[in-house]
Amino acid sequence: MGCCDSRVKDDRTQENTEERTCTDVFWLVIYILFWFLLVIIAAFSFVYGNPIRIINGYDSFGNTCGTKYNKPMGNLNFSGLDTSERPYLLFYDVKNLKEGLKICVKECPKKTLSTVSDIYDYHKFSKVDVCKYEFNYEFLKPNQNGELLAAPLGPCPSLPVYEAKPVLNRCVPKPFKEVTEAILNNFYDLLNGWDTMEQILGDLYNTWKEILGLAVFALVVSLLTITILHCLAHIISYFIMFGFAIAGIGGTAYLWYTYFDIKNSLDKTAQNTLLLESVRNETAFFWYSIISTVLTAIILTIVIFMRKQVDFLANLFKETSKCIMHLPGLFLQPLCTFVVLTVFFMFWLFVVLCLATSSYPGTSTISGVRVDDKGTTPITAPTANAKVMNLSFVEKINNFQVVEYVDATWIKGMWWVYFIGLIWTSEFIMACQQMVIAGAVAHWFYRHKYESNNHICYSMGKLLKYHLGSVALGSLIITIFKIPRLILMYLHERFSRGKENGNECASCSLKCCICCFYCLEKFIRYLNHNAYTVIAIDGSNFCYAAATAFDVLSSHALQVATINSLGDFILFLGKCFVTAVTGIVGLAIFKRNPELTFYAAPTLLVCVFAFFVAHCVLSLYEMVLDTVYLCMCQSGDAPDGIQMQNLGVTNNGNVQQEEPELMN
Incomplete structure (x- = not known):
């Protein structure tokens, strides 16, 4: 049977x-x-996605740091640059990370830069750029009133520029007494604020x-x-x-x-330097x-x-x-x-x-230095005793555009x-x-x-x-x-x-x-x-x-x-x-x-x-x-009478008759 x-x-x-x-x-x-x-x-994700942008970060001009071939954003200045030798992202305003300018740099500042002269000397001896791309550092020489160029929107970072270390390819100020706890918390809040899935x-x-x-x-x-x-x-x-x-x-x-x-x-x-990812690791x-x-x-x-x-x-x-x-x-x-x-x-x-990094690149116009109607006196200055200066060179850097990525939720x-x-x-x-x-x-x-x-x-x-x-x-x-x-x-x-x-x-x-x-x-x-x-x-x-x-x-x-x-x-x-x-x-x-x-x-x-x-x-x-x-x-070769203790199976229905070994 x-x-x-x-x-x-x-x-x-x-x-x-x-x-x-x-x-x-x-x-x-x-x-x-x-x-x-x-x-x-997949085709849409390949067009709009860029995983490297999460890993290395990107500057205000749409360039992904540490990448040789960046896609130009239309006619936007400073986009499409070769940043293969600039793997780290530097924020111009450590007190307001999201609003300030950010650029890719060769290395994070290895010492604190308190004046524009310090920035000039640091660039002269280390060949490291901390100011905007193609900036002429001669403007930072003494007697040039270069302090006006150190602003959240550039062309140079706000002073002081703190000594920093790379954390997730972002330049984060080292924890020493001159750096307030609020500034450090801004950086770690930014890093912790990334989408967890990303x-x-x-x-x-x-x-x-x-x-x-x-x-x-x-x-x-x-x-x-x-x-x-x-x-x-x-x-x-x-x-x-x-x-x-x-x-x-x-x-x-x-x-x-x-x-x-x-x-x-x-x-x-220290509690204020903890990344949420480290806590998640523990949990x-x-x-x-x-x-x-x-x-x-x-x-x-x-x-x-x-x-x-x-x-x-x-x-x-x-x-x-x-x-x-x-x-x-x-x-x-x-x-x-x-x-x-x-x-x-x-x-x-x-x-x-x-897909996780798919977003549309957009642009917005900002002013690096704002001047009055005559074009000679700054409206906003880092000090109350701002001096009158010749700002003819500022006209070239006054207005520029930056890249802002808009999340494509449907993608x-x-x-x-x-x-x-x-x-x-x-x-x-x-x-x-x-x-x-x-x-x-x-x-x-x-x-x-x-x-x-x-x-x-x-x-x-x-x-x-x-x-x-x-x-x-x-x-x-x-x-x-x-x-x-x-x-x-x-x-x-x-x-x-x-x-x-x-x-x-x-x-x-x-x-x-x-x-x-x-x-x-x-x-x-x-x-x-x-x-x-x-x-x-x-x-x-x-x-x-x-x-x-x-x-x-x-x-x-x-x-x-x-x-x-x-x-x-x-x-x-x-x-x-x-x-x-x-x-x-x-x-x-x-x-x-x-x-x-x-x-x-x-x-x-x-x-x-x-x-x-x-x-x-x-x-x-x-x-x-x-x-x-x-x-x-x-084929009917498995009999109904198979016993649990024996589990024997005969193979009488094959082309050549052969008695297989019992499965015990």
Whole structure:
């Protein structure tokens, strides 16, 4: 007695390539149209976005500091300059940072400049410009009344020009007694006033090379894990269990060490010089440590209770390895998926960075020095005893234009579309991997089990020719089921802030809904996983394949629960092992980078990417295991009398009769 009725057994156990047709074409068209939208948004972000502008800052003329090629702003003077040798931003008025002029400088002032003569001497001996571009410093010589040129709007900075140090590529006055606490607070309020998302994205942009390198490192660790799965199936359960135990305990200990290290450092820092990002670092790592401790404790408890099932797990992986040995090309699938995912992640990250910095450049006219109607006496002067002077040279610098960027809110809002695109496309890429593996294993199982045909190319051809629509639909369903859960999580966060207003009941209800949607999402993901196998076997549409897979799994619920709970748990530990090792290495690297202000963000992103990479690699075994079992059910080779203590499987329906090893 088989898993399915006689019609399914007779008609669909053998692949019929002549009758195979394209499946779920409508959903493939929807996916293509969605990607057209992503490309259009990317084009706008490339035109209006500039991630370097966040990192380095920009002057009043639209030039991004430290950049060789700046785009000219129409006919605006001093725009489009080469600032590659001017990496730091200097503010002309330290008391009013947003209203004063700002320019890019070669280095921050290394000493306090109290008079224009000091500015002249500093430029003469250090060749460092602190006045406006192309300014003639001869006007600052003694007996020229150059004090009138030191103003918030230039052409020289207001006096005194304090000794400064670069903080996030901005020249910030050093804390000494001449600098008032209010001035320092203005700078740190400006830095802390940046949009939090822009600060995080700035750190991500600064560490994209490290993130890419750590993604490669995660691939290496994942391939090492899967190689051990293939070569040392009998001891792999011990290896992964103890490997995760060590990595989990070590990672949790390192997180707590990092938290206390940051806390001790902040305790020794003056209150008025604290950046909010440093405080956020402390809070983030505090919660990271708590979450890691709880998760490690839970999983270690499960490991302890499952240690008696090690022999069963070893035999289970041996059955999977038997298929892998006949299909060594399957090892290339995680690598291909990794390459595609990495390219997509880098593209997605760059577009989101550009979206976060998208703004329209505008101009406004200001006066560097204001004079009266006769053009000889200043209306405003730095001292009450301003002298009458010849201001003929001032006419050239009296009026000029500066750049002001206006936020393009409608473009920034498009990052939500890219958030959906991240989920859908990632699921689509991984679903393609599952379909290729399922098709190769099914083709090997049913028709050419003992031949050396290229099953991988056969399966990939069938995917590209017939089943991309089914993959698009399956990945879209996962994305749709994620959206309500994310919305409910957001609402729960909002209600949690109002517990004192009597929202405990609503908060509890939302938690239950979030849990239900999470379980539903996991079920749909598992059903999709098996539906791809049915599609690879008989070429049916996604909905029919999902229904068939559900019938097969429900008729053998006990056996499927045993196989998948134990096998998937071991694979999950392998993913956690890769994520923990990569996260520890990433944290150690980012912690030593002085340019980062919120290195908790890139550390978290590295862990997410590492888990994605490990998921792609280790899902290979999971897909092969489920595919072989489902193929046996489809062909009627999985008897109803499988016992929990034996789990024996016979393979009477293959082209050549061979009794496989028992899965104990």
